[in-house]
Each structure stands twice: as C-alpha cells, then as structure tokens.
Amino acid sequence: MANVKRKMIKVALAGNPNVGKSVIFNNLTGAHQHVGNWPGKTVDKKEGFHKVDDRVIYIVDLPGTYSLTALSVEEMIARDYIIYERPDVVVDIVDASNLERNLYLTMQLIELGANVVIALNKIDLAEKAGMKIDHRRLEDELGVPVIPTVAPKKRGMRELVDKIIELAEGNPRGHGGKTLCYEPRVERFIERLQEEVASREKIVQLFNPRWVAIKLLEGDEDVIKKLSEIEGGEEVIEKGAKLREEMGRELGDPEVAIADARYAVIKGIVSRAVGELKRLTASDLLDHVLLDKYLGIPIFFVILWWWFQMAFIGSAPFCDILGDGFAALGEALTGITGHPFIDYLFFGEYGIIQGIGAVLSFVPLIMLLYFILALLEDSGYMARAAFVMEKAMRKVGLSGRTIIPMIMGFGCNVPAVYATRIIPEEADRLVAILTNPLMLCGARLVFFSAIAAAFYGAYAGDILFSLYALGVILAFIVAIILRKTFFRRRVSPFVLELPAYQKPSFKVAAVRMWDRGSMYLRKALGIILIGLLIIGILTATDAETLTFTTDPERSLVAALGRSLAPIFTPLNWDWRFVVAMIFGFVAKEIVLGASAMLYGAGEEEIASRLASLYNPIDMYGYMTFILIYIPCIVTIAAIRQETGSWKWTAFAVIYGLILAYIVNLLIVTIGHLLLG
Amino acid sequence: MSRVDSLTYILASILSILYPIYGAIQFYKGAVAWWLPWICGEEIQLGVKVGDAYIPNIFPDPFSGIILIIIGVIFARSIYLSKRNPGLADGFLFVGWILASMMLILNLVVLAADILDTYYPLIWGGEIEEPWTLGSDPWGISPHLILGIIATPIYSKIKPLLKQLIP
Numbered sequence: 145m146a147n148v149k150r151k152m153i154k155v156a157l158a159g160n161p162n163v164g165k166s167v168i169f170n171n172l173t174g175a176h177q178h179v180g181n182w183p184g185k186t187v188d189k190k191e192g193f194h195k196v197d198d199r200v201i202y203i204v205d206l207p208g209t210y211s212l213t214a215l216s217v218e219e220m221i222a223r224d225y226i227i228y229e230r231p232d233v234v235v236d237i238v239d240a241s242n243l244e245r246n247l248y249l250t251m252q253l254i255e256l257g258a259n260v261v262i263a264l265n266k267i268d269l270a271e272k273a274g275m276k277i278d279h280r281r282l283e284d285e286l287g288v289p290v291i292p293t294v295a296p297k298k299r300g301m302r303e304l305v306d307k308i309i310e311l312a313e314g315n316p317r318g319h320g321g322k323t324l325c326y327e328p329r330v331e332r333f334i335e336r337l338q339e340e341v342a343s344r345e346k347i348v349q350l351f352n353p354r355w356v357a358i359k360l361l362e363g364d365e366d367v368i369k370k371l372s373e374i375e376g377g378e379e380v381i382e383k384g385a386k387l388r389e390e391m392g393r394e395l396g397d398p399e400v401a402i403a404d405a406r407y408a409v410i411k412g413i414v415s416r417a418v419g420e421l422k423r424l425t426a427s428d429l430l431d432h433v434l435l436d437k438y439l440g441i442p443i444f445f446v447i448l449w450w451w452f453q454m455a456f457i458g459s460a461p462f463c464d465i466l467g468d469g470f471a472a473l474g475e476a477l478t479g480i481t482g483h484p485f486i487d488y489l490f491f492g493e494y495g496i497i498q499g500i501g502a503v504l505s506f507v508p509l510i511m512l513l514y515f516i517l518a519l520l521e522d523s524g525y526m527a528r529a530a531f532v533m534e535k536a537m538r539k540v541g542l543s544g545r546t547i548i549p550m551i552m553g554f555g556c557n558v559p560a561v562y563a564t565r566i567i568p569e570e571a572d573r574l575v576a577i578l579t580n581p582l583m584l585c586g587a588r589l590v591f592f593s594a595i596a597a598a599f600y601g602a603y604a605g606d607i608l609f610s611l612y613a614l615g616v617i618l619a620f621i622v623a624i625i626l627r628k629t630f631f632r633r634r635v636s637p638f639v640l641e642l643p644a645y646q647k648p649s650f651k652v653a654a655v656r657m658w659d660r661g662s663m664y665l666r667k668a669l670g671i672i673l674i675g676l677l678i679i680g681i682l683t684a685t686d687a688e689t690l691t692f693t694t695d696p697e698r699s700l701v702a703a704l705g706r707s708l709a710p711i712f713t714p715l716n717w718d719w720r721f722v723v724a725m726i727f728g729f730v731a732k733e734i735v736l737g738a739s740a741m742l743y744g745a746g747e748e749e750i751a752s753r754l755a756s757l758y759n760p761i762d763m764y765g766y767m768t769f770i771l772i773y774i775p776c777i778v779t780i781a782a783i784r785q786e787t788g789s790w791k792w793t794a795f796a797v798i799y800g801l802i803l804a805y806i807v808n809l810l811i812v813t814i815g816h817l818l819l820g
Numbered sequence: 821m822s823r824v825d826s827l828t829y830i831l832a833s834i835l836s837i838l839y840p841i842y843g844a845i846q847f848y849k850g851a852v853a854w855w856l857p858w859i860c861g862e863e864i865q866l867g868v869k870v871g872d873a874y875i876p877n878i879f880p881d882p883f884s885g886i887i888l889i890i891i892g893v894i895f896a897r898s899i900y901l902s903k904r905n906p907g908l909a910d911g912f913l914f915v916g917w918i919l920a921s922m923m924l925i926l927n928l929v930v931l932a933a934d935i936l937d938t939y940y941p942l943i944w945g946g947e948i949e950e951p952w953t954l955g956s957d958p959w960g961i962s963p964h965l966i967l968g969i970i971a972t973p974i975y976s977k978i979k980p981l982l983k984q985l986i987p
Contacts, residue, residue, distance in 0.1 A: 272984075425984065426914075426981040426982070426984040426985040427985060429907060429908065429910060429911030429914065429981065430911060430914065430915065430985065432908055432911050433894075433908075433911045433912050433914070433915045434915065439890075439893065439894060439897065442890045442893075443890070443894070443915065443919070445886075445887075445890070446887050446890050446891065446919055447919075447922075449883060449884075449887050450887075450919075450922050450923070450926055453926055453930070454925075454926055454929060457926075457929065457930050457933050457934075458929045458930075458933050459933075460933055460937055461933050461936040461937040461940055464937060464940070465940050465943075468941075606855060609855075645985050645986070646986060647986040
C-alpha cells in the first residue's frame with residue numbers, strides 16, 4: 145500500500161466561555177481527541193483531529209476567555225498559543241445572541257494578526273430573540289469569514305471545515321481581517337506607536353505591530369516583558385511609555401480609553417450588521433436595570449442586605465446548637481483528668497474547648513455566607529455589583545471588586561480576607577486585605593452592643609453607627625495612604641467582561657462553599673489551638689510562684705497587663721483593660737467575657753459595672769481601640785496565608801496598633817478638652 | 821394590552837404603592853426604636869390582628885424599611901416606563917419580581933430559623949425557654965412575605981424573559 149503523506153492544518157478554537165466551543169470541538173474531532181494539561185498549568189488542554197481527503201486538521205481547544213488581556217492564566221495560554229504556535233487558522237466561536245460581548249475577543253484576535261474565521265454559533269437562539277444578523281455584512285465589517293452555525297444540530301460544520309481549508313491553503317499566514325480603526329483620538333496614538341514598532345524587524349517577525357502598539361498603550365506587563373527580551377524592544381517600550389503617559393493626560397486611563405474605543409467600534413459594527421433589534425434581549429434588559437445610573441447601587445444594597453439576613457438569621461440556630469454543644473462538652477468533661485491545671489486549661493470557662501467551640505460555632509454562618517456568595521457569583525450578578533461600585537471605590541484607591549470583601553468584613557474579617565481573591569491585581573488585593581480588618585465585624589459587635597447600651601442609653605444606636613462609619617472612613621484613609629506610599633501604581637483599571645447570566649448551580653455553590661469554608665476550618669483550628677494554649681497557660685500560671693492559679697489577677701497575663709499598663713495610661717485604661725484587649729487578640733468576642741472576669745462581674749453585669757468606673761469619653765476611646773487594633777488571630781492567619789508574606793502580616797498588626805492608639809488618644813484628649 | 825399585561829401592571833401599581841408605604845412605616849418605627857427612643861407614640865401597624873400577632877407585622881428596622889422602599893421604586897419605575905419603553909419596563913418588572921421573591925423566601929427562612937432556634941433543645945431532651953408564637957417572633961409574617969405573595973402572579977408576564985435568560 146502506498147504511504148500517503150497527509151497535509152497538516154493546525155487550528156485553534158477560541159471563544160468566550162459557554163458559547164458552545166466544546167460542542168463544536170466534539171463535532172469536529174469525534175472520537176479522535178485527547179485531554180491533557182497545558183504545560184506547567186492546571187488548565188485542561190483538549191486536542192484532536194479531523195480528516196478530510198488528504199488533509200489532517202489538528203485542532204486545539206483553547207481555554208474559554210472573554211478577552212486576551214493576560215489577566216488570567218487562561219488568557220495567557222490562549223494568547224501565547226496564537227503568538228508562538230502560530231496556528232494556520234483560529235476559529236473564533238461567537239455567541240450570536242450575545243454578539244456585542246463576544247466580538248470584544250474577536251477584535252483582539254484580529255488585532256493579534258490571527259487568521260480568523262468566525263463560527264457564528266447559536267444563530268437559532270439569536271433569531272428566536274428577534275435578532276436578524278446579516279452575516280455577510282458582518283464579514284465585510286470585520287474582514288474575516290463568518291459561518292453561521294448551530295453546534296448541537298451540527299449545522300454549519302461542513303461549511304466551517306471548508307472555510308478552514310480555504311483559509312489555511314489560500315492565506316496560510318498573516319492578517320486575515322482588515323484594520324479596525326478606533327476613534328481618531330485613540331487611533332492617533334496607536335498609529336504613532338505602530339510606526340515605531342513596524343520599523344523593528346525582530347519584533348515584526350514575532351508580533352503584529354498594531355497589536356504591540358495597542359498592548360503597550362494598555363500597559364500590558366507581559367508584552368513589555370516579552371519585548372524587553374527582543375532586540376530593539378527597549379526603545380519601543382520607552383516610546384510606548386511616553387505615549388501612554390501623554391494619552392493618559394489627554395484621554396484619562398489609556399486602558400479604559402482603549403476598551404471604550406474598542407466597544408465603540410464593536411457597537412458600530414453590530415448596529416450595521418444586525419440592524420434594528422426587534423427588542424432587547426433579556427440579558428440586555430437585566431443589565432439596563434442592574435447597572436442603572438440611579439437604581440444600580442440601591443439594588444446592590446437590597447441584595448447585600450438580603451444576603452446578610454439570610455446568612456446570619458438562617459445560620460443562627462445551627463450556630464447556637466454548636467455553641468451549646470461545646471459548652472455542654474466542656475462542662476461534661478470538667479474534672480475528667482483529675483488534674484486542676486489541665487482541667488482549667490482545657491475545660492475551664494476560657495479553656496481550649498470553649499475557644500474551639502467559639503470558632504466552630506461560626507462555621508454554619510461562614511458556610512452559608514459562602515454558599516450564597518457562590519450562588520450570586522454563579523448567576524453573573526457579582527460582576528455587575530463590582531461594576532456599579534467601581535467609580536466610588538476607585539476614588540479612594542480601591543478596586544471596584546473590593547466592595548465584596550469589605551461588606552463581608554462586617555460579618556467576619558476571615559472569609560472577607562479570603563474573598564479578596566476575586567481581585568486579580570496583586571497591589572489592589574494587598575490594599576484590600578490590609579484595610580479589611582477595619583470593618584466592624586460581628587465579633588466586635590458583641591462587646592460594642594453591650595457597652596453602648598449601658599453607657600449611652602438612647603444614643604446607643606448612634607454610637608454603633610459611628611463605629612461602623614469610623615471603620616469605613618479609616619479604611620478609606622489607610623487605602624489612600626497605602627496607595628501614595630507602598631503601592632504607587634494606580635488602581636488597575638476595571639476592564640470587566642460581564643459574564644452571561646445563568647441559572648446558579650447548587651452543586652457548584654456547595655463545592656465552592658466547601659473549598660473556601662474548609663480552608664477556614666483547617667487554618668483557624670490550627671492557629672487558634674496554639675493561641676488558646678498559650679493564653680490558657682499564661683492565665684493559669686501564678687506570676688510569682690509559676691504554679692497553677694485560678695485567680696486571673698495573680699496570673700502571668702495579669703503581670704503582663706500591669707507591665708504594659710503605663711503605655712496605656714494616657715488613654716485612661718487600667719491593667720484590666722489591657723488584659724481584656726490582649727484576650728481579644730484570640731477572638732474579639734472574648735473582650736467582653738475577659739472584662740467580665742477581670743472586673744469580677746458576670747457578662748450580664750459587666751456593662752453597668754464599667755459604667756460606674758469609666759466616663760463615656762474614655763469608654764468610647766476604648767471602643768475605637770478595640771475596633772481598630774490588631775486583627776484577631778484567625779484573621780492574622782488568613783492575612784498571612786493570602787499575602788504569603790510575614791512582612792505584610794506584621795504590617796497589618798503594627799499599623800493597626802499604632803492607628804488604634806492615635807485615634808483613642810485623639811478622642812480622649814479632644815473629648816475631655818471639649819466636654820471637660 | 822393583553823389580559824396578562826393589564827393584570828400585571830395593576831399588580832405592579834398596587835405594589836409600587838404598598839412597598840413604599842410599609843417601608844416608610846418600618847423605617848419610621850425602626851428609626852424611633854433604634855435612634856430616637858424618647859419619641860413615644862401609638863404602635864403603628866397596617867394589618868389585621870390575628871391572635872397576638874399582626875399580619876403583616878411591621879417590625880422596627882430602618883434598613884429593612886429602606887429595602888422595601890427601593891423595591892417599591894423599582895415597581896414604580898416599571899409602571900412609569902410601561903408606555904414609553906415597554907421593553908425596559910419589563911426589565912424593571914423582572915428585577916422587582918425577583919427582589920420581591922427573595923424577600924418572601926427570606927421571611928420564610930427567618931420563621932423556620934426562629935422555630936428551630938426555639939425548639940432545638942428538645943432534640944437532646946432539654947427544655948425550651950418560651951414556646952414560639954407568631955406574636956413573639958420578631959419578624960412574624962411581615963410585609964416581605966405578604967407583598968411577595970401578591971407579586972407572585974407577575975411571574976406569568978416575566979416568564980418569557982426568564983426562559984430567554986436561562987434557556
């Protein structure tokens with residue numbers, strides 16, 4: 145038998161998530177496919193082949209992405225594959241019912257210089273939604289072939305394969321589409337830089353000059369890094385930086401200006417190719433309402449309020465059951481060892497079992513918070529929430545996405561610190577992590593509610609509100625300072641691709657809840673056990689004889705409190721407040737219980753006892769200190785884990801202490817000056 | 821305008837009035853209870869007394885009051901747009917219905933949680949402090965639940981949108 149050498153055509157499938165890319169991949173490759181990983185990444189790599197006559201079409205399914213901005217691993221993989229592997233054809237699968245959003249990626253693929261053919265998928269759904277897409281017009285507008293397809297019905301597959309072969313053999317390399325010009329003010333900068341890039345042969349061999357110019361103006365760090373390794377790259381980078389600066393002065397943030405201009409081009413193309421829409425799609429309608437200039441933010445607050453009520457009220461009985469269970473366990477085990485020191489350490493009122501119980505009793509709340517958050521994320525709403533809050537947050541140097549962890553921080557700082565993972569840019573994320581402990585969490589509320597009621601009577605609500613407001617204001621001030629000192633890079637622009645709305649999956653939400661919640665459990669339990677053990681030993685050890693004591697006043701922790709008391713004398717604290725504050729390091733709820741123990745009152749009477757000893761100004765000062773000072777031990781562990789740095793963890797602790805001291809001192813000094 | 825449209829917009833009109841009314845009362849009661857307790861006055865309720873409870877029960881919570889007002893404004897906006905831009909009016913109706921349903925679910929969860937919180941000690945043979953009654957429940961059957969039920973028939977109008985959104 146003669147050995148027939150088949151001609152190989154290399155094809156990459158690109159497209160947004162959920163556009164039917166996998167169905168088209170399966171249609172084309174059938175059983176001839178293999179699933180592996182992209183080298184060095186945990187992202188699935190699907191590859192397969194399709195045989196036509198004497199040709200083999202080798203197909204790689206690129207990860208689903210909304211753009212090629214290199215903000216995520218998926219985007220990097222897709223981009224690098226097209227640049228370095230140079231597929232003969234890139235099939236861009238576009239959801240016809242969401243044309244505007246999908247063409248954002250198409251435009252970037254064309255700019256990249258890929259040999260693009262568009263599979264206009266879900267054309268049936270678009271028609272059902274009342275859209276009449278003139279795909280020939282779309283072809284003319286974009287300068288690339290457009291094949292209407294309905295993947296589940298295998299409609300358009302044959303035509304797509306024919307077009308791939310035609311493109312690969314007729315136009316194997318180079319720019320398939322025409323130049324899609326941006327608005328003149330943006331285009332001017334692109335052209336100036338493009339000329340510079342085009343004159344560098346080594347760069348042109350690897351990249352499309354127009355794409356490089358756009359990426360440099362966007363400030364794409366990955367492209368800058370790649371260029372710096374090429375001959376002549378440094379000069380281009382320098383020129384790009386100058387033009388970017390100039391563009392920033394003229395048009396505002398260049399990345400935002402380019403994204404806006406790109407959308408304007410797409411809007412024009414869609415309006416000409418689709419013509420008059422019979423009616424807006426459901427997704428458009430929902431976006432009109434949820435991103436409404438006036439009602440967008442109020443709707444976000446309605447959803448936030450609902451989320452918190454659901455989580456706090458819904459989890460309350462389960463938290464109580466766990467709390468009672470651990471209290472009963474501690475009681476039942478008291479005396480079991482026959483050794484008073486170990487009994488006190490493990491089963492006493494502030495023993496380890498109680499401490500673990502305090503942590504575990506929050507698990508239902510945290511799990512429910514995460515579960516609802518996952519549902520909201522999965523539905524596509526959270527991206528819209530971040531979008532509506534962007535403007536306000538940017539003014540204080542915080543990313544729009546910071547609003548989510550900030551609000552979670554009002555419940556508990558621990559999940560809030562973990563939730564900062566939704567912020568992609570490292571500097572933005574660090575600022576969000578470092579400012580989050582200033583949000584008044586539920587644990588601190590325990591102490592504040594009791595004290596405010598006893599000290600301020602009718603004004604208790606105002607006092608609580610003022611503490612919430614103080615926390616937020618301080619977070620904004622700290623964010624501004626951090627931005628002006630350690631993180632001078634501007635807040636990364638919020639180029640957000642709004643994902644499609646979808647029915648949230650309970651299964652996905654449950655998995656995400658467990659992933660995030662179990663992480664809290666593991667870390668919290670590990671650290672809190674050590675912390676409780678240390679504090680327990682210090683409390684149960686007589687400072688003079690170093691033997692066991694049940695009298696906290698004689699303990700090592702009291703000695704520590706007394707030794708530190710002079711530092712806090714200007715704040716009008718006595719040593720008991722110092723000790724209570726130290727106890728609060730383990731968990732802020734303990735401040736109330738510790739105060740009760742040290743002042744010889746029950747948790748019920750402590751507020752009135754304190755009211756007889758302190759005046760409202762000093763007490764308010766102490767409350768602000770408890771609000772601001774070092775985060776609790778579990779939050780510190782979360783900060784360490786999420787920043788991956790002891791330096792930033794120590795910074796969070798130290799700046800909290802200093803800020804708390806300054807604010808407390810100001811309140812006490814100015815308060816006494818004004819009110820006597 | 822079809823029969824479904826007429827019924828929907830009548831309901832939306834009623835809701836655009838009731839949500840802000842209940843919201844304003846709840847805000848007032850909450851503001852007094854939380855921040856201005858020296859203001860005394862008659863207990864304001866706008867419901868039917870059944871046993872020891874009002875249905876709906878307007879519990880004092882200023883934030884909840886604001887939430888109800890916002891939902892009312894969303895329904896009002898859909899009425900306002902119904903002639904000028906019916907497509908967008910449907911969008912506001914859709915969001916209003918979703919929020920109304922979320923509040924209904926919340927009230928049901930609150931009731932279930934409160935009942936469970938009262939009776940869980942019985943699981944291990946303990947005693948309950950005080951039995952749960954509708955009157956003793958801080959939320960009870962609140963406007964969130966009643967207005968959510970009234971909003972339910974709007975589903976027939978927004979069903980096509982929902983199907984288009986989640987095929």
